[in-house]
Amino acid sequence: MASLTMLTRSFACTTFLLCVTVYGQLSSTFYANSCPQALSIVNNIVQQAVNEDKRMGASLLRLHFHDCFVNGCDASVLLDDNPNFESEKGARPNQNSLRGFDVIDNIKTQLENVCREVVSCADILAIAARDSVLQLGGPSWEVMLGRRDSRVPNKTAANEDIPSPFLEFSGLQIAFQKQGLSVKDLIALSGAHTIGQAQCFTFRNRIYQESNIDPVFAQSLQATCPRDDGVGSSNLSPFDIVNSNVFDNNYFKDLVASKGLLHSDQALLNGRDATFTQDQVALYSNDQTGFFTDFQVSMVNMGNIKPLTGTDGEIRKDYRKPN
Structure with missing residues (x-):
């Protein structure tokens, strides 16, 4: 990632919601003249989709995340198979x-x-992620725009670079550092798991074999996720046991109570610098505003992972295939 320390940042004013921000070649007003309807079109469609299916908000946020962690935010995740890749x-x-x-x-x-x-597909993913969070009650942020789309995917990198739900904290830290993201970004972005659901195979071992889990919580999941491999592996359970359709800070409250759904969720409390990670999780569990503020910053950081700009890449006509 081109991290914030590597990017030129300037402000055209001092009011956060109104200022024009530039990171490298990305700008919050990139389409102001070329396609002024862009943001409203994305917002309207996302709003309708999330109203019809609340889980879609988490799905659109996840698409952006899985895109950015593979060769940067370039919409490579949207490409279909073809004879060349x-x-x-x-x-x-x-x-x-x-x-x-x-x-x-x-x-x-x-x-x-x-x-x-x-309008690039990469920018569509970034805008849709922000609007999904907002639609589910979370914070808004200025989306930096001007990304271009890649012409090829990278399946190998997708297998290697997207963090696994089975990772220890050290593995998560390495995965985020590889993208230029800090431990604070890691913890804040993990808070996205306050919405959405996970499949049984991603947490089966945790609810049957791990000790750092609330036993009543573990037992409550076992009916949905049987012990036997292959049985009910695609069954879903929510990350947030209170309300997985509302973007709030309950995810961190669950971690403090040893009710993290994934091994990698609960691992946030087991970092090398456990004092910082535990303090940060505790802070977010008690201060939703503080979590929202840091989440906004970290989403901008993630959205600036190695964007294609200028004449690199292309603007795809069809998100599924290169031009």
Whole structure:
């Protein structure tokens, strides 16, 4: 990632919500003249999709995350298989897991009707992620725009670089550091698990074999996720046991209570510098505003992982294939 310390940042004013911010070649007003309808089109479609299916908000946020961690935020995750390459959709972290492609398709179609070959698929993912969080009650932030789309996916990198739900904290830290993200970014971005659900196979070992889990919580999941491998492996359980359709700080309250769904969730309390990670989780569990503030910053940081700009890449006409 081109981290914040490597990017030029300037402010055209001092009011956060109104200022024009520039990170490298990305700008919050990139489409102001070329496609002024872009943001409203994305927002309207995301709002409708999330109203119809609350889980879609988490799915669109996850698409952006899984895109950015593979060669940067370049919409490579959207490409389908073709005779020249294998799609990232078939990688282990994505197979039979990613959702929301129909929503992105709808957005891209409408944008092409009003602003032909102007708005990139990579920017659509970034905007849709922000609007999904906002639609579920979370914070908003200025989305930096001007990314271009890659012409090829990288299935190998998708298998290697997208953090596994089975990682210890050290593995998570390495995965985030590889993208130029800090431990604070790691903890804040993990808070995205306050919405959405996970499949049984991702937490089966945790609820039957781990000791750092509330026993009543573990038992409550066992009916949905049987012990036997292959039985009910795709069954879903929510990350947030209170309300997985509301973006709040309950995820961190669950961690403090040893009710993290994934091994990698609860691992946030077991970092090398355990004092910092535990203090940060405790802070967010008690201060939703503080979590929201840091989440906003970390989402901008993640959105700036190695963007293609200028003449690099292309603006895809169809999100599924290169031009």
